Amino acid sequence: MITVNEKEKVFHLNNGRISYLFYVMESGQLGHLYFGKVLNPGGSYLHMVEKAHRPMTTYINEGDLYTSYEHLRQEYPCYGTSDYRYPALEIQGGDGSRICRIEYQGYEIIKGKKPLSGLPATYTEEEDEAATLEIRMKDAWRNLEVILSYSIFRDVDAIARSVKFVNNGKEDLMINRAMSMSVDMPDADYQSLQLSGAWARERAVKVRDLEPGFTGVSSMRGNSSHQHNPFLALKRKNTTESSGEAYGFSLVYSGNFLAQAEVDNYQVLRVMLGINPFGFSWNLEPGETFVTPEAVMVYSDEGLNGMSIQFHRLYRKRLARGFWRDKERPVLINNWEATQFDYVEEDLLKFAGKAKECGIELFVLDDGWFGERNDDKRGLGDWKANREKLPGGIEGLSEKIEALGMKFGLWFEPEMVNKDSDFFRQHPDYIIQTPGRSVSHGRNQFVLDFSRKEVVDAVYEQMYELLSKAKISYIKWDMNRSISECYSSAYPAKRQGEIFHRYILGVYALHERLIKEFPELLIESCSSGGGRFDAGMLYYAPQGWVSDDSDAVERLKIQYGTSFVYPLSCMGAHVSACPNEQVGRRTPIETRGNVAYTGAFGYELDLNKLNNEEIEVVKEQVEFYRKNRKFIAAGDFYRLLSPFEGNFAAWEIAEPDGSRALVTVTRILSEINGAYRRLPLRGLLKNRKYHIQSKYISYDAYGDELMQFGLMLEDKSSGQVIDGSGGCQDFLSLIYEISAK
Numbered sequence: 001m002i003t004v005n006e007k008e009k010v011f012h013l014n015n016g017r018i019s020y021l022f023y024v025m026e027s028g029q030l031g032h033l034y035f036g037k038v039l040n041p042g043g044s045y046l047h048m049v050e051k052a053h054r055p056m057t058t059y060i061n062e063g064d065l066y067t068s069y070e071h072l073r074q075e076y077p078c079y080g081t082s083d084y085r086y087p088a089l090e091i092q093g094g095d096g097s098r099i100c101r102i103e104y105q106g107y108e109i110i111k112g113k114k115p116l117s118g119l120p121a122t123y124t125e126e127e128d129e130a131a132t133l134e135i136r137m138k139d140a141w142r143n144l145e146v147i148l149s150y151s152i153f154r155d156v157d158a159i160a161r162s163v164k165f166v167n168n169g170k171e172d173l174m175i176n177r178a179m180s181m182s183v184d185m186p187d188a189d190y191q192s193l194q195l196s197g198a199w200a201r202e203r204a205v206k207v208r209d210l211e212p213g214f215t216g217v218s219s220m221r222g223n224s225s226h227q228h229n230p231f232l233a234l235k236r237k238n239t240t241e242s243s244g245e246a247y248g249f250s251l252v253y254s255g256n257f258l259a260q261a262e263v264d265n266y267q268v269l270r271v272m273l274g275i276n277p278f279g280f281s282w283n284l285e286p287g288e289t290f291v292t293p294e295a296v297m298v299y300s301d302e303g304l305n306g307m308s309i310q311f312h313r314l315y316r317k318r319l320a321r322g323f324w325r326d327k328e329r330p331v332l333i334n335n336w337e338a339t340q341f342d343y344v345e346e347d348l349l350k351f352a353g354k355a356k357e358c359g360i361e362l363f364v365l366d367d368g369w370f371g372e373r374n375d376d377k378r379g380l381g382d383w384k385a386n387r388e389k390l391p392g393g394i395e396g397l398s399e400k401i402e403a404l405g406m407k408f409g410l411w412f413e414p415e416m417v418n419k420d421s422d423f424f425r426q427h428p429d430y431i432i433q434t435p436g437r438s439v440s441h442g443r444n445q446f447v448l449d450f451s452r453k454e455v456v457d458a459v460y461e462q463m464y465e466l467l468s469k470a471k472i473s474y475i476k477w478d479m480n481r482s483i484s485e486c487y488s489s490a491y492p493a494k495r496q497g498e499i500f501h502r503y504i505l506g507v508y509a510l511h512e513r514l515i516k517e518f519p520e521l522l523i524e525s526c527s528s529g530g531g532r533f534d535a536g537m538l539y540y541a542p543q544g545w546v547s548d549d550s551d552a553v554e555r556l557k558i559q560y561g562t563s564f565v566y567p568l569s570c571m572g573a574h575v576s577a578c579p580n581e582q583v584g585r586r587t588p589i590e591t592r593g594n595v596a597y598t599g600a601f602g603y604e605l606d607l608n609k610l611n612n613e614e615i616e617v618v619k620e621q622v623e624f625y626r627k628n629r630k631f632i633a634a635g636d637f638y639r640l641l642s643p644f645e646g647n648f649a650a651w652e653i654a655e656p657d658g659s660r661a662l663v664t665v666t667r668i669l670s671e672i673n674g675a676y677r678r679l680p681l682r683g684l685l686k687n688r689k690y691h692i693q694s695k696y697i698s699y700d701a702y703g704d705e706l707m708q709f710g711l712m713l714e715d716k717s718s719g720q721v722i723d724g725s726g727g728c729q730d731f732l733s734l735i736y737e738i739s740a741k
């Protein structure tokens with residue numbers, strides 16, 4: 001998968017479907033050549049280098065009026081050359097100089113892929129699943145070694161990149177900027193696509209034309225954020241979901257990030273992704289090493305959906321890991337929206353008992369079970385059961401839940417503390433704060449300084465105590481505020497730029513310890529819903545709570561946007577009560593179920609409050625999901641109609657071999673006397689006959705008809721609802737089961 005033209009010093013990563021090419025320039029710097037659809041491995045590609053004499057340009061060599069880094073497409077640009085675009089790397093020595101020049105030293109090709117110490121990363125299970133190219137570069141002046149790593153996957157059209165720095169010199173170096181990847185594309189005729197939003201409306205799809213200057217998204221909140229996801233895609237203007245070129249860049253990281261597209265005045269496009277340089281610096285002492293997080297680049301010529309399928313395949317199987325990766329996820333019920341903080345054990349047992357009756361497998365006890373936690377002003381940090389609410393503690397409750405025939409799960413918010421807690425009273429210096437200065441709160445809570453090992457250890461001890469004694473099969477790991485006034489009193493002045501990153505390393509370290517100690521524990525990540533829904537968390541927690549907005553109509557958009565990068569297996573999606581807690585909307589229980597099926601399914605309401613008819617629907621839903629969950633988690637996901645663009649949302653899950661599909665169609669508002677509608681499907685076999693079954697229709701058709709002419713949608717919008725089926729109403733959703741005969 002990796003070939004090297006030794007004479008021309010051209011490196012070609014190629015898996016038969018995609019190619020990535022770069023070369024060593026005469027100066028020793030690396031130049032980028034190409035990233036996209038596969039090119040012939042035997043070709044010579046140096047003629048792709050574009051350069052011309054242009055006035056007002058700074059040239060590299062005296063007497064040469066052609067060669068300028070300002071115009072050459074680069075592979076990992078450093079600050080302090082004749083390149084005036086933003087660099088991927090900026091370092092500063094003790095002399096104050098920020099000039100850097102890294103030159104090629106050699107390369108190594110490795111079978112498979114190495115792990116990234118302390119960081120989440122994609123991995124291989126067998127050596128021939130991927131090949132890794134490591135390029136050794138050096139800034140001789142500083143004696144800094146820079147190793148650029150590229151792994152290309154055999155079965156997925158993705159390349160994973162990271163960069164390692166080793167200070168072999170005699171003085172400290174300050175890394176001010178170290179992006180995980182940079183690529184200079186030869187034209188800028190693209191639109192960028194980002195996933196942006198806010199709390200409860202995360203990951204909305206936003207597309208914009210690229211113009212000279214910058215386009216990008218970032219976070220400086222300490223978490224990847226509700227506001228912007230660490231991801232950026234590029235698409236040609238005519239690229240659709242199913243055709244045309246699309247590139248996706250995703251960062252496997254949960255902290256501050258920057259994803260940026262810069263178009264220069266010659267229409268060259270530089271894309272880069274990595275730790276946000278704002279607020280970041282890393283003091284690298286002699287002999288020390290620093291490794292960037294991993295960036296994953298995907299190319300597809302089958303449109304945006306083609307790009308998403310590549311991400312899904314990689315992230316589902318070679319980023320998510322451990323005991324639960326391929327296991328059927330339990331149908332869960334969570335008490336938060338039903339009870340908030342107000343419950344005692346007896347209520348919980350009634351709540352869980354009804355859930356058991358409906359076939360639900362896991363009861364999750366949310367916030368409020370510990371310390372003096374009767375509201376959100378106190379208790380965080382005291383991970384011991386509140387005996388007034390739970391007389392037998394977590395041990396007693398978990399045993400009772402297991403006796404009902406269900407598994408037990410528990411909520412934690414390990415990174416936070418309330419000032420009104422025993423933990424804070426014992427360790428007032430454990431929070432992120434500049435001594436002597438005031439510090440802001442979020443939801444009355446403060447952030448523990450996870451850059452310090454002793455702080456992480458103290459939290460681990462408390463969690464270990466519970467997890468080792470009680471029957472806990474699952475934890476929901478929440479994080480309900482971002483970091484402000486970032487400072488750690490445990491580090492010297494020159495290391496304060498490291499705190500955001502060290503914090504996330506502490507979060508990862510705690511996850512890793514828990515996973516090692518309790519390998520069968522299922523962890524669901526959460527950050528006020530989707531505030532840290534990123535590829536980094538997926539390495540530790542195979543599922544995440546997509547959003548605090550559980551309304552089915554809102555969820556159409558949120559889950560649709562999330563699917564651009566993340567597989568269904570990791571999207572926590574629940575049926576909640578009506579009127580909905582966040583938006584006050586009433587939707588049919590069938591619609592709530594249909595939307596939540598497309599993820600790790602569960603409930604977020606008190607089933608004792610439903611009538612008998614609704615309980616029967618819940619039982620059917622649980623049965624349906626249990627029957628289909630393996631297929632839902634592993635199938636190829638197709639976006640068919642975007643809720644961002646019209647009154648309908650539709651998506652399809654298809655078995656990769658084309659043998660079956662499940663189609664969900666939701667009409668948001670009822671229509672009067674509307675058009676006849678057909679929905680072209682995807683991922684079926686042209687010559688195979690299928691049976692189509694929904695609540696109202698049942699017919700047979702060949703795959704080619706279903707993909708060309710489309711699935712016939714029942715139209716209950718004529719304004720004359722004469723069959724009493726209730727089909728003419730707002731927020732109506734239907735499932736179509738398509739099975740090969």
Ligand code: DGJ
Nearest residue numbers: 336366367526528529548
């Ligand atoms: C925010 C989460 O997203 C909710 O699901 C719930 O766990 C609350 N926190 C509890 O405080």
